[in-house]
Amino acid sequence: MRYVSTRGQAPVLNFEEAMLSGLARDGGLYLPETIPSLEGIEALDGLSYEEVAFRVIRPFTGDSFTDEELRGAIDRAYARISHAARAPLVQLAPGHHLLELFHGPTLAFKDFAMQLIAQLFQIALTRSGQRITIVGATSGDTGSAAIEAFRGIDNVDVFIMYPHGRVSEVQRRQMTTPAAGNVHALAVTGHFDDCQARLKDLFNDHAFRDEVGLAGVNSINWARVVAQIVYYFTACASLGMRQTDFCVPTGNFGDIFAGSIARRMGLPVRRLIVATNQNDILHRALSTGEYRVGEVAPSISPSMDIQVSSNFERALYLAYGQDAGAIRQLMAELKAGGFSISQGALQTLREEFRSGRVSEEETLATITRTRNTTGEVLCPHSAIGVAVAERHLEPGVPMVTLATAHPAKFPDAVERATGLCPALPPHMEGLFDLPERVTRVENEVEALKSLILERRTR
Ligand SMILES: *Cc1c(COP(=O)(O)O)cnc(C)c1O
Numbered sequence: 001m002r003y004v005s006t007r008g009q010a011p012v013l014n015f016e017e018a019m020l021s022g023l024a025r026d027g028g029l030y031l032p033e034t035i036p037s038l039e040g041i042e043a044l045d046g047l048s049y050e051e052v053a054f055r056v057i058r059p060f061t062g063d064s065f066t067d068e069e070l071r072g073a074i075d076r077a078y079a080r081i082s083h084a085a086r087a088p089l090v091q092l093a094p095g096h097h098l099l100e101l102f103h104g105p106t107l108a109f110k111d112f113a114m115q116l117i118a119q120l121f122q123i124a125l126t127r128s129g130q131r132i133t134i135v136g137a138t139s140g141d142t143g144s145a146a147i148e149a150f151r152g153i154d155n156v157d158v159f160i161m162y163p164h165g166r167v168s169e170v171q172r173r174q175m176t177t178p179a180a181g182n183v184h185a186l187a188v189t190g191h192f193d194d195c196q197a198r199l200k201d202l203f204n205d206h207a208f209r210d211e212v213g214l215a216g217v218n219s220i221n222w223a224r225v226v227a228q229i230v231y232y233f234t235a236c237a238s239l240g241m242r243q244t245d246f247c248v249p250t251g252n253f254g255d256i257f258a259g260s261i262a263r264r265m266g267l268p269v270r271r272l273i274v275a276t277n278q279n280d281i282l283h284r285a286l287s288t289g290e291y292r293v294g295e296v297a298p299s300i301s302p303s304m305d306i307q308v309s310s311n312f313e314r315a316l317y318l319a320y321g322q323d324a325g326a327i328r329q330l331m332a333e334l335k336a337g338g339f340s341i342s343q344g345a346l347q348t349l350r351e352e353f354r355s356g357r358v359s360e361e362e363t364l365a366t367i368t369r370t371r372n373t374t375g376e377v378l379c380p381h382s383a384i385g386v387a388v389a390e391r392h393l394e395p396g397v398p399m400v401t402l403a404t405a406h407p408a409k410f411p412d413a414v415e416r417a418t419g420l421c422p423a424l425p426p427h428m429e430g431l432f433d434l435p436e437r438v439t440r441v442e443n444e445v446e447a448l449k450s451l452i453l454e455r456r457t458r
Pocket of ligand 1: 108109110141142219249250251252253254255256303304381404405
């Protein structure tokens with residue numbers, strides 16, 4: 001399987017190379033040259049999550065991993081998801097189902113991809129003898145998932161920058177309590193945008209990049225998208241492989257884009273519905289055809305407080321008929337604030353995607369109402385999904401809403417909506433007793449560089 005960049009000017013890579021490099025050198029995102037269709041879709045019902053994962057992921061990895069290596073990585077990754085079904089589907093109302101993706105070690109769907117890629121990195125790096133340094137910026141969930149997945153993995157040091165004082169206490173503790181020597185939580189003075197800007201500085205310093213073997217695991221990493229395709233298959237298998245709509249709380253467009261790939265592989269996904277909070281660039285783009293960047297307005301669903309939605313570039317690339325030149329042009333316009341999607345591409349996108357935006361009040365009201373009518377307690381991100389899904393329910397077409405985090409990860413919003421403070425699941429009960437380990441660092445690239453050079457394992 002060959003991987004090409006959405007901007008057409010980076011080397012063609014195999015799966016392992018695309019996974020280890022993250023972003024393409026031309027600033028684009030890697031995609032497979034052709035998307036494989038999956039044989040035997042009707043026979044998936046009743047198989048374990050791990051077996052479905054193997055069948056779905058196998059066509060993408062080419063000869064990067066043997067079957068045995070891939071199976072081993074999948075088994076080790078998902079043994080850490082506490083629910084026997086891994087991604088259980090529960091019913092909310094007639095025809096409306098919730099896909100619970102929050103039973104992993106850090107209580108958000110990001111564990112599904114991060115746990116697997118940590119295992120795949122381990123295999124690839126052990127084979128090559130290479131050492132790498134992963135640096136990431138997080139508003140909370142990506143960083144905790146990365147630290148949890150890579151702690152104790154050989155040949156990798158992980159540094160995660162988060163904005164000091166601006167992540168939830170559960171998120172912070174998930175980053176600061178793992179004791180492994182190869183993971184480092186860095187509390188940066190500033191906002192999430194500062195962390196992300198410093199990350200770019202580090203990647204743009206080529207001498208530093210080569211010296212430490214810098215690698216990225218943010219949501220544009222193709223291997224993360226691949227891991228997220230699997231639960232669309234298990235959900236459809238549970239529903240008898242009928243035409244099904246999926247509603248996905250969306251920020252960087254990674255999770256929902258995995259659904260789009262599942263559809264192209266032959267899964268009977270009818271529509272994919274983008275659910276956004278007040279930071280609604282994707283909803284505006286799909287409704288008006290104008291992709292214009294605004295200011296981020298902090299919300300009670302902070303993991304979706306995003307204005308530039310990185311993975312949307314992949315959907316545009318496909319909607320523009322894989323025309324890398326057109327994507328280069330759009331991304332150049334984006335630097336100046338935004339672009340208009342062509343009529344043809346917009347029509348293609350609208351055949352597949354629907355969208356909706358949910359206000360802060362409606363998010364809280366949805367948490368309250370869903371608890372009263374079903375007993376299910378939603379996190380604010382999942383509530384946005386449920387609210388948008390309810391607007392798009394159609395008789396005869398099952399709807400699956402992705403529940404992206406556990407309510408206990410965002411207790412303040414849940415308590416405001418229900419009066420109850422959601423309890424951490426049993427496997428996390430010790431979180432508030434463990435000692436924290438964190439380094440404060442100024443919002444300054446030289447300070448970060450010396451810290452990384454000093455702390456990394458050689
Ligand atoms: C990351 C995240 C999202 C958004 O997912 P994308 O793949 O960026 O669209 C939604 N909800 C939660 C809880 C998240 O952590």
